[in-house]
Each structure stands twice: as C-alpha cells, then as structure tokens.
C-alpha cells in the first residue's frame with residue numbers, strides 16, 4: 235500500500251494555462267473572428283493575458299488591439315463574433331495546443347501515488363472534454379467540470395467543491411492548481427489550499443497578490459511542493475482546513 239500523503243487526495247487542475255498551452259488555438263479562433271469582420275489578425279503575445287478570462291475577454295482585447303470603432307464593440311456584435319470564434323475553435327481545438335512540459339509525467343506520478351485527479355475550468359464543459367479527449371488525457375480525470383457544468387463557475391467556490399464531489403473526493407483533502415488569480419480566489423473561498431503556476435496566462439502580479447500556498451515555475455516543482463504542503467505541521471496554517 236502507498237503511504238504517500240497524496241493517496242486519496244484530490245488534485246484539481248485548471249485547464250487553460252495550467253494543464254495545456256491552449257493560447258495558440260484560441261488566438262487562431264480570435265483571428266478568424268476578427269478577420270470575418272474585416273480586421274487584421276493580432277499577435278498571440280498581445281492577447282495572451284486575456285486567455286485567462288475566456289473567449290469574450292479575448293474578443294474584447296482583440297477589438298482593442300485593432301482599434302475597432304465603437305460600433306463594433308456592442309453586445310450584439312461581440313455575440314456574433316463569439317459564435318464565429320467558438321465555431322472555429324470547436325473544429326480546431328487541438329491543432330497547436332500542447333500539454334505544458336512535464337505535465338503528463340507529473341500526472342503519471344500523481345496517479346501512481348494514489349491521488350484523485352480532476353479538472354475545474356471556466357471553459358465550456360463540452361470544449362474541455364473535446365480538448366482533453368483530443369489529447370488523449372480525458373480518462374485520467376475522475377471529473378471534468380466546465381463553466382456550465384454546475385449552477386456557478388469560478389470564482390464561485392461551488393464550482394470547485396462540486397468538482398471534488400463529482401470526483402468522489404473530499405474537500406478537506408484537496409488542492410487546487412491554477413494559473414490565474416481566479417483559480418486561487420476560488421480555492422481560498424472554498425477553504426482549499428492552492429498552488430499557482432507562473433508559466434500560464436494569469437498576470438504574475440495578480441497571481442502573487444492572491445497569496446497561494448505556493449508558486450511554481452514548472453511541473454518539475456509540483457510533486458516536491460505538494461509533498462511539503464501535505465505534510466506541513468504548521469499549526470497556524472494546517473494544510474487541510476481547521477483542526478478540530
């Protein structure tokens with residue numbers, strides 16, 4: 235039997251910018267929507283930070299980057315662009331999207347140690363499933379919950395606690411891992427420790443400002459940091475909630 239502190243612990247991952255580098259395909263979908271309106275394409279770097287906030291935010295940032303006149307920024311126009319964006323994205327979801335370096339190996343190690351894996355993303359559930367299936371990763375996760383899976387989505391803590399419940403896990407034995415302040419705020423609101431990843435899309439200062447339990451720069455750091463977190467005997471900040 236495994237004596238790892240990871241055994242039976244639910245490790246919940248954000249998707250975009252945490253498990254998978256989805257920015258290139260999202261940028262391609264944005265450019266398709268911009269070009270359909272007669273605007274030029276934008277560079278990925280220019281809209282990268284907006285990926286953390288979803289397709290609508292990417293469109294708003296894209297329109298800002300191309301100096302779109304105000305009449306192109308109405309709700310109706312943005313809705314039409316969003317439909318165009320999603321249409322293209324759905325059929326091109328895993329063309330350039332790749333797992334972050336070391337991610338698959340780390341998931342292997344977590345599973346070997348007996349951890350329960352789950353995904354809590356603000357992507358639409360169907361798109362999250364499609365992406366993870368395309369990358370042949372979907373079966374690794376006991377639950378995959380998108381923005382439309384439950385009654386509320388991140389930063390509402392219900393999204394995270396329901397994801398853990400759907401995975402058959404215990405919120406008192408869970409850790410959230412994400413690239414944006416939204417992920418960390420969600421975890422804090424649920425009373426769950428959080429690890430921020432600095433290689434994703436969330437701006438570094440806002441990620442750090444939410445004070446996650448730890449910040450990592452790559453998957454090589456995740457297991458040691460998790461181990462430290464799960465075996466911490468700090469009575470002031472116990473790893474799992476308040477001691478009874």
Ligand SMILES: O=C(O)COP(=O)(O)O
Nearest residue numbers: 249250287288355356357
């Ligand atoms: O698509 C989004 O809104 C962001 O997705 P994420 O929650 O997986 O980072």
Ligand SMILES: [Mg+2]
Nearest residue numbers: 248250251413
């Ligand atoms: Mg993210």
